[in-house]
Amino acid sequence: MSPSRAYEPVVAQxxxxxxxxEHLTLSWDGSTLVTDGVDLTVMPGEVCCLVGRSGCGKTTILHALAGLTTPVSGRVLLHGEDVTGRPGRVSYMLQKDLLLPSRRIIDNVCLPLVLGGMRRAEARAKAEPLFERFGLASSELKWPSELSGGMRQRAAFLRTYLMGADVTLLDEPFSALDALTRTDMRRWFVDVARELGLSALVITHDVDEAVSMASRVYVLAGSPAAGEPSRVAGEVAVERVDGAGGFELTDEYLAAKRQVMALLG
Incomplete structure (x- = not known):
């Protein structure tokens, strides 16, 4: 098991x-600092998590990475290109599924394609082959109200995938689900991301969620509301192994969880 360590971005040679x-310093109102010099890296095909307590600025960091807000200082790089303050370069999945109740599931997931100028029939033809892989087989013509919470989140993720970016940001995507569905969705997401070769950063306040999903967990510490800007307190590499009953029951999982908890303080 790789130990937790003082934060230093990991970049493969x-x-x-x-x-x-790179050194993101963010503010809520131009005067109150939310973060001070945050550094993090997501490698191609990697799922990373950023975990921290409520109110520490996780969503604010995600907004900066998505180009929705401009940092006080620092920059955001996408495949080596400076995209600071430039929206529309990554896929972004919010906490709520935001499915439109007046549209069938097929038309909900096709929305990014249609808004991008693709004809409805062409968009449907592109999306339909993906329904089975995303666990939505036979749901194409159903209404959002007919789906379970987990199925709605799968539809929301398929819609996010169809945005076309190979880097995806997810803002506590499973927090509204019950515990058993949440566990199933975490495992499902990791499998799909690996199969599709996605690079993803998931933010969460749930340590179990972070360790179960990520190859690396960044731990954010601080309390901006108390005048202490958040910073990356450390990084934990997660050694993923198979175990009877699942990864969550292995010694490697428990060791990584202890390291994350220690960094959270």
């Missing part, structure tokens, strides 16, 4: 990170 934050 010769590889260009899919997403990189």
């Amino acid at each position: 010769g590889d260009v990170p899919a997403l990189e934050a």
Whole structure:
């Protein structure tokens, strides 16, 4: 098991990170600092998690990475290109599924394609082959009200995938689900992301969620509301192994969880 350590971005030799934050300093109102010099890296095909307590600025960081807000200082790199303050370069999945109740599931997931100028029939033809892989077989013509919470989140993720970016940001995507569905969705997401070669950063306040999903967990510490800007307190590499009953029951999982908890303090 790789130990937790003082934070230093991990970049494989010769590889260009899919997403990189360099010394991000962010503010809520121009005067109150939310973060102070946050650095993090997501390598191609990697799922990372950013975990921290409520109110520490996780969503604010995600907004900066998505180009929705401009940092006080620092920059955001996408495949080595400076995209600071430039929206529309990554896929972004919010906490709520935001499915439109007046549209069938097929038309909900096709929305990014249609808004991008694709004809409805062409968009449907592109989306339909993906329904089975995303666990939505036979749901194409159903209404959102007919789906369970987990199925709605799968539809929301398929819609996010169809945005076309190879880097995806997810804002506590499973927090509204019950515990058993949440566990199933975490495992499902990791499998799909690996199969599709996605690079993803998931933010969460749930330590179990972070350790169960990520190859690396960044731990954010601080309390901006109390005048203490957040910073990355450390990084934990998660050694993923198979175990009877699942990864969550292995010694490696428990060791990584202890390291994350220690960094949270």
